[in-house]
Structure formats: C-alpha cells, structure tokens
Amino acid sequence: MKLIDRYLHEVKRHLPRKNREDILAELRSSLVDALESQAGEDASEEEARALLKEWGPPREVAASYHPEGQYLIGPALYPLFRMVVGIALAAVIGAQLLAWALAIAIGREPFVLWDALASLLNSIPMTVGSVAIVFMILQRFEVRPELEEDWDPSSLPRITDTEEVKRGELIAGVVFSILVLVLLVAFPEWVGFVTLPEGRFYANPVLGRYLGWIVISLLAGIGLNIYLLWQGRWGTVTRVLKVAVNLLSIGVLALLVRAHTTWLAARDAEGFLMTLEKFPELLEEGFHLVGMHAFRLAFGVALIVTSIETVVLIYRLLKAQLGKEYSPQGLKSEIN
C-alpha cells in the first residue's frame, strides 16, 4: 500500500528515537489489520485514504508516543523559569540604567539616546534567551526542582498590604520638596557654597538655567504625594503616574549633572579627588571647583537612586498587571 508507506514514513520523522522501528512495525500491522477488516483483502486507495483520515495526522499519531509531552521548558520548571527571567531582566535593565546615569554624570563621551535604547533592546532578548537555553538544558536532562517534603504551614510568609500608602514617607517628601522649592524660587542666590578664606558666598551658576524644569518636576512630585495622601491607597493609575514623575526627575537630574560637567570641563577641572588634592594651590577658584563637584556628586547620587527606584516600580507594576487576572483583587474589581 503506497499511501500507508507514505503515512508511516511521515510518522517516523516525528517519533521518539527509542523503539522507533518497533513502533512503526506495530503501526503498519495494525493499519493493515484495520484496512482488511473494513475493506477486505484488496482495498482501494480511496478506502486507505478514509482509514488514514480516521487515524489522524502523522504528527499527532507520533506525538502520542512522547510519554511526557514535548516541552521546551516543562510545567515543573516553568514557575522557576519565570522567576529567574524576572530577576535577570530587572538586574540587567537596572545595570544598564546605572551605566547610563554614570555615563551622563562623567560625561566623557557624548551620550546618544538612540544607541542607549538600542543596547537596551538588545540586552532584553539576550537575557531571556540565555536563561531559556539554560532551562532547556535542564529540561532535556530531566532536572526537576526539589519539592519540600516537610514544609511547615506556619512558615508561610505574612500577607502585607502593598496597596497601603506610607503616610510618614509621603508627608516627609512633600515637606522636603516644598522647602527646596521655596528656597529655589524665592532665594536662588542662597543656593551655592561658601568660599573659605574670605567667607564669601558663591551661588551655583548652573541651577538658575534649569529652574523651570526643577520646579515642574518638584511640583509634579508634590501633587502626586498629596493625591496619594488623600486616596490612602496605591492604584494602577497612581503607580503609573509615580513612574512618570520619576522619569521626569531622572531627566531633570541628568540635565543638571550634565550642565555641571560642562561647567567643570570648561574650566579644565580634573576629577573630584584630584581637585581636592590640588585645591590648596588653587585657592578661591579651587573652592568653586570643589563646590561644583560636590553639587554634581549629589545630583548624580540622586539620579542613580531614582533610577533604581523606578526600575523596581516598573517591575512591580508589570508583575501586578500580569498577575491580575488570577488575583482575588482582579476578580473583585471585575465583579464590581
């Protein structure tokens, strides 16, 4: 039977290697048995076709011989895989943002946004791919995560209400922001540093240029904090807004760090430590350089801290969104 030969040849391609020939021989004898009992000894091509149609596509027939199903990463490993991918992605993206912040702060090479975005886009599939390959190998060698035999229910983690806002933190944030805002807007000439020998005050020459942006960013943060205090709970909208406010802060901080870098570069300033070392010889100008270095360092640290906080926020937000359909909160909000 030509058609049966072709059918079995196709089945063979998808069968597991183990016992392949044996399975094929059995399938052949069963097919002929079935054909004979249905259509007699000299069955026509048409009757063979009907029989094969009934048996199903070759790939399906072959698949039923794979005892554990065919998985790249099976259900036993999948939860662990998801967790590791999440951690790896957060770490890689966090490191990348940190590297950008440092690149902007040091300002040695021009920072090109498109290059940075391209390298970020590159690193995501790289990370997911590498983790996937490791797990594919684990799956192939049938490594299974160990199940705890003697787990204790009382060791279960407590449920913390992550939606509750922390009032103390919010109020402190608002108060601090307002102080800075008032200082900047009302007394911009007070923001600077004192040069020691004569005790003269020297205002930061860079801040004034970016006053508008700084004010907008501070106002956005204050507004959001007050809204959160009023609401008392975090929600999806406020979380997204928090990310947006943070991104704005990151932008403004990056601008400030960059402006300080340009100012210092224009005066041929060396690194912070070198300047400190030489500064007795530099006298008054040395104070200016050290002061501006200190400002830059402070903004740089703020930039890094905000970046890390933002990555964590985005990660949590994505996780909450992905897990929503399974959570009771998600169900509740759908019903209401």
Next chain:
Amino acid sequence: MIQEKLPHDVFDKLTQELRRGILVLAVLSRLDEERYGYDLISRLDEKGLEIEQGTLYPLLRRLEDQGLLTSEWNVEGSRPRRYYSLSPEGRTVLNALAGEWRRLAHVMDEMLEDITPEGGENEIN
C-alpha cells in the same frame, strides 16, 4: 439540558477525562490472554467501549514500560503482529484496580441517586 447550556468542547473534555481513567482498567481486563492491538480494539468495541488506536497503542507501551504487560512479536499469522498479555504484576494490579473500581462505582451510584435526570437541580451555568 447540560449539553445545551455548556459549550460542547467543555463537555467533550470532561467526558474524555472521565474515560481516560477507566481505559487502563478496561485494557488490562481484556489481556488475560494474548491479544494484538487491532483485536483488542474490536473486543473493547464489542463491549461498548470505543478506544482510538492513537490512544491504545501508546497506552499499551506505557503499561509495558511499567511492567504490567509483556509483549512479543508473533509471525505465525498472515503478517507479523505484536501480542500483549498481563504479566504477573499486571494481574495483581488488575485485581486491586478492579476492587477499587467496584468500591468507587458503588459510592458514585449512591451519590448520583438523588440527582434528577431532568437537570432540575443542576447549578451549572
């Protein structure tokens, strides 16, 4: 009633799951003496239990891997055929499973006794 309310694929899936558990018992019960695949399908069919070849042959191999069946090729007939029969372990397992089945069937019969066939008390919707 139920078929009308429930999507067909859900009903089919549940039926399939229900059948999957009893197929092993049904196959073991027919392998008291040596039989080959197609013969087994016809015998189960006669008794009113349809089983697809795509289900039966992999199942036979799995049972053999588990040591419940033994098999050998027999070339005496019109064509070579693989004959399966119960191993001693298979016979023990068959007896134990049969006992468990009778117990379950009894429990389920009692449980389903007070279900009205018209589906009046069904809360599936």
